Amino acid sequence: MHDPLPRSFYTHDPVHVGREILGKRLVRATAEGVTTGRIVEVEAYLACDDPANHAHRGQTRRNASMFGPPGHAYVYAIHARFCLNVVTEPAGVPSAVLIRAVEPLDGLELMRQRRSTGDPLNLTRGPARLCEAFAIDRSLDGWNLTRGEELWVTVEPNRDPQPVQIATATRVGVTAAQDLPLRFFITGSPFVSRPARAHSKRRR
């Protein structure tokens, strides 16, 4: 029931994995307790021709996890915060799926302690917010998500193996390749970090 998704789940391109991981459950277990959330928003970062990918200019200490095996975490720091990715495709192919938002399910009280808000809508809406609520930092960079310990992803046990309805949009915050349709989210979820950007208001 809370078995981790197997390695084979991640051995595909990040667009495929990103769409498939929507509706799955992210689980975090620490000494403080367990928090879980339903993944509702992700972005794909491609191994080829994607200048927004941190690995676009080759391997560095920071992005090394993306060059490792699939099914491991890539956690990076930005603006004094952390963001969680799952590594996709075979080792050596640097691609990943950024987890941008989850719907909080278990451990709400623990999330409130870790965040400065009690509002369920703001607990895990945004990549750095969910990392704070789930106590995810760089110590989990490279973590094997298929072990089923500390941090993993599992099937959503209490919902139908639904065909979730998926919306596609451009990625948030990137300064390169802004027009690629590589953000995916569950249509209508109030826990998505932001709606699809209107074409006329495109940032530059």
Added chain:
DNA sequence: CTACCGATTGACT
């Protein structure tokens, strides 16, 4: 070593 900058967030007009 210094300088620059970002896959963000929260506060504010």
Added chain:
DNA sequence: GTCAATCGGTAGA
């Protein structure tokens, strides 16, 4: 809608 705090990573001297 706008704006800046924040700090690790990276590039370059």
